[in-house]
Amino acid sequence: MRTVLVVDDELQITRLVRDYLEHAGFVVAIASDGPGAIAAARQIKPDLIVLDLGLPGLDGLDVIRSLRVNSNVPVVVITARADEADRIVGLEIGADDYVVKPFSPKELVARVRAVLRRVDLAGEGAEVLRAGDLVVDIPRREVKASGRAVDLTPTEFDLLQTLVRQPGRVFTRGQLLEAIHGVAFDSYERAIDAHIKNIRRKLEPEPQRPRYLITVHGVGYKLADA
Amino acid sequence: MRTVLVVDDELQITRLVRDYLEHAGFVVAIASDGPGAIAAARQIKPDLIVLDLGLPGLDGLDVIRSLRVNSNVPVVVITARADEADRIVGLEIGADDYVVKPFSPKELVARVRAVLRRVDLAGEGAEVLRAGDLVVDIPRREVKASGRAVDLTPTEFDLLQTLVRQPGRVFTRGQLLEAIHGVAFDSYERAIDAHIKNIRRKLEPEPQRPRYLITVHGVGYKLADA
DNA sequence: GACTCCTGTGAAGGCTTTGTGAACGGGATG
DNA sequence: CATCCCGTTCACAAAGCCTTCACAGGAGTC
Numbered sequence: 001m002r003t004v005l006v007v008d009d010e011l012q013i014t015r016l017v018r019d020y021l022e023h024a025g026f027v028v029a030i031a032s033d034g035p036g037a038i039a040a041a042r043q044i045k046p047d048l049i050v051l052d053l054g055l056p057g058l059d060g061l062d063v064i065r066s067l068r069v070n071s072n073v074p075v076v077v078i079t080a081r082a083d084e085a086d087r088i089v090g091l092e093i094g095a096d097d098y099v100v101k102p103f104s105p106k107e108l109v110a111r112v113r114a115v116l117r118r119v120d121l122a123g124e125g126a127e128v129l130r131a132g133d134l135v136v137d138i139p140r141r142e143v144k145a146s147g148r149a150v151d152l153t154p155t156e157f158d159l160l161q162t163l164v165r166q167p168g169r170v171f172t173r174g175q176l177l178e179a180i181h182g183v184a185f186d187s188y189e190r191a192i193d194a195h196i197k198n199i200r201r202k203l204e205p206e207p208q209r210p211r212y213l214i215t216v217h218g219v220g221y222k223l224a225d226a
Numbered sequence: 227m228r229t230v231l232v233v234d235d236e237l238q239i240t241r242l243v244r245d246y247l248e249h250a251g252f253v254v255a256i257a258s259d260g261p262g263a264i265a266a267a268r269q270i271k272p273d274l275i276v277l278d279l280g281l282p283g284l285d286g287l288d289v290i291r292s293l294r295v296n297s298n299v300p301v302v303v304i305t306a307r308a309d310e311a312d313r314i315v316g317l318e319i320g321a322d323d324y325v326v327k328p329f330s331p332k333e334l335v336a337r338v339r340a341v342l343r344r345v346d347l348a349g350e351g352a353e354v355l356r357a358g359d360l361v362v363d364i365p366r367r368e369v370k371a372s373g374r375a376v377d378l379t380p381t382e383f384d385l386l387q388t389l390v391r392q393p394g395r396v397f398t399r400g401q402l403l404e405a406i407h408g409v410a411f412d413s414y415e416r417a418i419d420a421h422i423k424n425i426r427r428k429l430e431p432e433p434q435r436p437r438y439l440i441t442v443h444g445v446g447y448k449l450a451d452a
Numbered sequence: 453g454a455c456t457c458c459t460g461t462g463a464a465g466g467c468t469t470t471g472t473g474a475a476c477g478g479g480a481t482g
Numbered sequence: 483c484a485t486c487c488c489g490t491t492c493a494c495a496a497a498g499c500c501t502t503c504a505c506a507g508g509a510g511t512c
């Protein structure tokens with residue numbers, strides 16, 4: 001369960017963003033100005049902060065700097081100026097990603113997810129992967145969907161693991177073969193189809209209309225995001 | 227063919243590492259100090275950098291920070307202090323992996339391979355093309371116009387992708403065929419027209435008066451530039 | 453304004469890709 | 483050595499998609 005602090009002075013935006021983030025499974029806290037953001041961050045220790053740079057009063061960049069004093073919480077910035085965005089990310093400021101106004105809430109959610117995933121991988125262990133109500137526990141090699149335990153063979157598990165690491169990204173059969181075997185050659189790509197079928201049979205409530213493992217015609221497969 | 231930049235002031239080490247990396251099929255470049263590393267990185271744009279933190283003069287961490295200003299090239303660090311290593315990786319510095327001196331060249335090669343593989347899979351970020359309010363997400367194979375998701379077939383996606391990579395440039399039907407099929411021969415060029423029509427139907431608010439996919443009479447098609 | 457060439461469009465055929473059940477063979481287990 | 487489990491392969495059916503064609507409508511040229 002991840003917590004996100006959203007900092008924006010416009011009520012419409014905070015409400016919209018909150019709804020989308022909550023729908024994506026996050027706990028959301030709100031702050032509407034710089035001092036409030038710093039206080040809230042100190043108190044609730046969010047896993048990530050979404051920060052509008054166009055705050056009145058205290059400058060958004062100062063807020064980040066203050067946060068950085070005693071925390072390295074990842075920050076996703078909302079900015080109105082696209083030309084400025086590239087400069088902000090990865091430079092002295094230390095934001096982790098950005099979206100440009102007007103932005104789609106979906107995109108913001110995607111970026112929040114991406115940043116958290118990146119941070120997880122960089123830290124020691126993304127040992128338990130989650131995507132929606134799908135939980136993949138790497139060290140235990142256990143999978144649960146909607147709380148229901150699912151029993152997979154070794155290859156099936158590795159295949160699903162690969163997809164869950166980047167929900168929404170489309171993998172070709174060649175990439176999936178490589179993820180499973182280390183090398184892509186020497187194998188009939190249609191073997192992937194067979195594994196997908198078998199995973200679906202065990203995982204999907206309705207294997208005929210998959211909810212998790214999505215076919216991308218002519219390309220490969222992906223895990224449904226959200 | 228991947229290029230690795232090795233940065234170390236000890237000639238024995240660079241030579242050893244170079245031999246092993248070359249033997250593993252990499253093209254290897256060498257730098258022996260911080261400024262040289264930054265210059266070399268800028269010029270040859272390596273796929274990965276192996277960096278000894280124990281450089282004289284400029285601190286190794288500063289080198290990474292400088293590199294990060296305009297690149298997210300993965301970095302594998304060589305360090306003498308094991309206790310420091312964990313802190314370096316994934317934290318404020320942004321190294322991708324490390325080996326501790328004395329290290330085995332084999333292990334270094336293995337880590338270089340692992341990092342490159344991870345980065346390949348994690349191709350987030352740079353692979354999202356934008357042109358105005360049109361967003362083409364390559365790894366996800368998703369297209370959004372004005373925030374609205376658009377569902378395209380494989381060929382349609384590839385066609386649009388080609389146009390979005392160079393907004394404003396006019397492509398002939400032959401060029402577009404080639405972009406789609408790898409080869410331009412053996413195909414009726416009018417098939418492109420059909421695809422354009424189908425994309426417009428899904429993408430354009432008013433397919434009769436296209437805003438994105440512009441016809442250049444007698445030549446071909448282009449994407450409207452922002 | 454007339455003529456010609458080019459492009460837009462809808463429908464249909466045929467091909468490619470995917471879903472699926474079954475069978476084969478290898479490796480592990482007992 | 484017999485058995486079981488699993489990964490792969492195969493064949494066929496179903497679904498999705500690309501191409502093609504014919505005709506209508508525009509654009510460009512003189």
